[in-house]
Amino acid sequence: MEPLASQIRPKTLDEFVGQEHLVGKGKPLREAIEGKHLFSFILWGPPGSGKTTLARIYANALNADFYELSAVDSGKDDIKNILGIAKVRPSHNKGQTFAFPEKPKVLFVDEIHRFNKAQQDFLLPFVERGDLTLIGATTENPSFEIIGALLSRSRVFVLNELTEKDMEKIIVRAAKELKTKINKEAKQWLIQMAGGDARQAIGVLEGAHQLYGKLDLDSLKETIQSKHLRYDKKGEEHYNTISAFIKSMRASQPDAALYYLARMVEAGEDPLFIARRMVVFASEDIGLAVPTALVVANAVFCACETIGYPECAINLAHGVAYLAECKKSRKSYDTYFEAVADVKELGNLPIPMRVRNAPTKLMKDLGYHKGYKLYDKESYLPDKLKGKKYLK
Numbered sequence: 001m002e003p004l005a006s007q008i009r010p011k012t013l014d015e016f017v018g019q020e021h022l023v024g025k026g027k028p029l030r031e032a033i034e035g036k037h038l039f040s041f042i043l044w045g046p047p048g049s050g051k052t053t054l055a056r057i058y059a060n061a062l063n064a065d066f067y068e069l070s071a072v073d074s075g076k077d078d079i080k081n082i083l084g085i086a087k088v089r090p091s092h093n094k095g096q097t098f099a100f101p102e103k104p105k106v107l108f109v110d111e112i113h114r115f116n117k118a119q120q121d122f123l124l125p126f127v128e129r130g131d132l133t134l135i136g137a138t139t140e141n142p143s144f145e146i147i148g149a150l151l152s153r154s155r156v157f158v159l160n161e162l163t164e165k166d167m168e169k170i171i172v173r174a175a176k177e178l179k180t181k182i183n184k185e186a187k188q189w190l191i192q193m194a195g196g197d198a199r200q201a202i203g204v205l206e207g208a209h210q211l212y213g214k215l216d217l218d219s220l221k222e223t224i225q226s227k228h229l230r231y232d233k234k235g236e237e238h239y240n241t242i243s244a245f246i247k248s249m250r251a252s253q254p255d256a257a258l259y260y261l262a263r264m265v266e267a268g269e270d271p272l273f274i275a276r277r278m279v280v281f282a283s284e285d286i287g288l289a290v291p292t293a294l295v296v297a298n299a300v301f302c303a304c305e306t307i308g309y310p311e312c313a314i315n316l317a318h319g320v321a322y323l324a325e326c327k328k329s330r331k332s333y334d335t336y337f338e339a340v341a342d343v344k345e346l347g348n349l350p351i352p353m354r355v356r357n358a359p360t361k362l363m364k365d366l367g368y369h370k371g372y373k374l375y376d377k378e379s380y381l382p383d384k385l386k387g388k389k390y391l392k
Contacts, residue, residue: 003206004177004205004206005206007177008170008173008202009053009056010053010057011060012057013057016050016054017162017166017169017170017198018050018160018166019049019054022054022157023054029058032058036061036062038062039133039154040132040154041134041136041154041156042138042142042155042156043055044140044157044158045160046196046197047200048162048197048198049197050162052110055135055137056108058135059135062104062106064104065103065104066108067082068108068110071111079123079132083105083126083131083132104133106135107132107133108136109134109137113138113142113146117147120147124147124149124150124153128153134154161195161196162197167191167201168187170202171190171205174205174206178205180209180214181215182205183216183217186216186219189220190220193220204220204224207223208220208222208223241264242264245260245261245264245274245277246277248260249285249320249323249324250328252324257324258320258324261274261316265316271304271308274304274316275305275316278297278301278316278320279294279298279301282294282297282298282323283333285328286327286328287331289328289329290327293323293326296322296323300315303315331391332391335390336390339390342385349383349384349385351382353367353369354371354372355372355380357369
């Protein structure tokens, strides 16, 4: 039996739900689809936001041969097989041959960020020559995951997480296809549970219908025991979350900082990674305002190293609340990098003789260490920087 997601998948833009900034009247993807413009592009957005559906609608509008691969389990041979189903003509590139389709070939690569550099390099000439029109789908920032040459030959369209209104439309459509009613309470719970992921919501509906024959709150909850938190430790969501975490502590917003901490902990982030960032933060953003912040941050790191999860989450929370509420000063951080700028610009300036080490008689005879005084008030900076004030 055909899966529910496939049964209700939109076949035209008029049936498509969400992403109005791309497919609304006069918007870029609608213009491209309705105008039958042939070009390669990347669809970047969260899971279940409509990337595969948009690729299929686009290929269908162009009456193209549509090929679909998942980067997880595909490679060069799969691409070669696709290119081999065509006539061959001479290339202007050293007499080689390449596939030349009678009608457009659209290759959709799901999770294209999982193609390594060599695989992406292999795709590049076929995209350049027009043998293939590439549509890549990714949940990760393409500027990090897609090679520059391939990215420069593709447009990037950013999809947003589906709104609650969008999700409601999709859930109602799915329930109608199942010929089953879903009440308001169950619908609202499913919207919150799915977190903008239409595919997940449809899957839960289908599972509940198959298992229990109804779509009430209890059957939905029994079908899925816990919500999956989207968090790729090497992906953009990882960097977004740690960025929000640091910025919340910097802004002295303990509630926000604790929330982002909880997201990382519940997603299984390494507690030592979080604690390391806290140690850096203690010096970078609190610094001289509360010198003991570094002591606390280091103690949290040691606690995480010693006891681990789940108990060390309490230590992390303790440290985060403390650091967020501390007074802030970036004086030591900023002044250090002022000094770094002078080092880079001026190089290794001669160190004043009186503060040089003099372990040998010869060095003493040459004037090393001569004139040094304990608690000297005269600047020890190189002559070219005398009078310079970093820590004001």
